[in-house]
Amino acid sequence: MAQLDEMLDQDAALPLRADLEEHLRECEHCEITLNTTRKTIQIYRSHELYELPDDLRQRLHKAILAKCRKC
Amino acid sequence: MSAAAQILKPFMSSPIQTQGTPEIHPDVLLVERARQGDMAAFEKLVRQYDRQVFRIANHIVQNREDAEDVVQDAFLKAYEKLNQFQGNSKFYTWLVRIAVNEALMRLRKRRTGRMVSIDEDVETDEGSMPRDLADWSPDPEAMYGQSEMADILRRTIQGLPPGFRVVFVLRDVEGLSTEETAETLGLSIPAVKSRLLRARLQLRERLSRYFKRREPNQAQVGAN
Numbered sequence: 001m002a003q004l005d006e007m008l009d010q011d012a013a014l015p016l017r018a019d020l021e022e023h024l025r026e027c028e029h030c031e032i033t034l035n036t037t038r039k040t041i042q043i044y045r046s047h048e049l050y051e052l053p054d055d056l057r058q059r060l061h062k063a064i065l066a067k068c069r070k071c
Numbered sequence: 072m073s074a075a076a077q078i079l080k081p082f083m084s085s086p087i088q089t090q091g092t093p094e095i096h097p098d099v100l101l102v103e104r105a106r107q108g109d110m111a112a113f114e115k116l117v118r119q120y121d122r123q124v125f126r127i128a129n130h131i132v133q134n135r136e137d138a139e140d141v142v143q144d145a146f147l148k149a150y151e152k153l154n155q156f157q158g159n160s161k162f163y164t165w166l167v168r169i170a171v172n173e174a175l176m177r178l179r180k181r182r183t184g185r186m187v188s189i190d191e192d193v194e195t196d197e198g199s200m201p202r203d204l205a206d207w208s209p210d211p212e213a214m215y216g217q218s219e220m221a222d223i224l225r226r227t228i229q230g231l232p233p234g235f236r237v238v239f240v241l242r243d244v245e246g247l248s249t250e251e252t253a254e255t256l257g258l259s260i261p262a263v264k265s266r267l268l269r270a271r272l273q274l275r276e277r278l279s280r281y282f283k284r285r286e287p288n289q290a291q292v293g294a295n
Contacts, residue, residue: 033204036275037271039211040274043224044228045246048126049129049228050125057122060139061117061118061121063143064143064146067147068147
């Protein structure tokens with residue numbers, strides 16, 4: 001699994017990468033795991049789960065700067 | 072070295088020589104101006120990073136009001152400690168470290184004093200092969216509306232222990248490097264890698280129940 005993780009981060013050195021790619025061609029289990037884990041990361045990256053609305057943003061800025069000025 | 076570069080020398084990590092002039096990150100100049108009392112410079116730093124700090128805080132405390140407090144406290148603390156910023160790391164990772172600590176403290180308060188740390192509920196064994204082998208639909212995002220999808224993603228990540236969640240958020244959502252994540256959380260690089268792997272596998276497995284490929288007869292049932 002740690003080696004598959006290196007594939008996800010593209011950290012695997014070339015000879016290892018070639019071995020892993022060959023393994024993936026023959027192992028459906030690992031191929032599905034790698035692809036769906038990649039998709040997991042991609043989905044989390046592409047969805048903004050906690051947006052900061054403009055009105056709240058302005059309120060926070062005011063509060064932060066007011067507190068900092070008192071320092 | 073110019074006078075400005077001489078003044079800024081302590082803030083520059085691995086300065087890159089460009090035609091004899093060290094390259095200075097714009098944040099370093101803003102920090103320097105803020106340290107001299109320029110509030111507009113500090114406001115610029117706030118505007119630059121408030122969204123990220125708010126996101127990270129929300130992921131840790133899982134409560135909007137607490138996340139708002141964390142954003143305020145983190146920037147205030149950063150302002151108070153500007154003199155301690157040595158420039159060995161990026162201003163952003165330094166700020167995130169402050170925000171993560173504030174968020175964990177806030178979580179602890181909410182849990183009536185029980186200690187909460189990034190080590191909580193963290194198993195250190197290597198990731199094992201996942202149980203759920205089902206392949207996903209080719210386009211899982213098309214299976215749900217935007218807000219339903221956001222709910223699924225929030226619920227799923229909230230189920231992770233804080234020590235996994237924060238590593239996944241910093242590394243995979245916010246895009247910090249493994250080294251920056253380790254530095255921000257005070258963890259070793261192997262610990263970050265191990266937690267990241269566990270977090271990714273757990274999220275993948277939990278999301279499988281929503282995204283797995285439906286058999287044609289199941290899709291038919293869903294459509295009726």
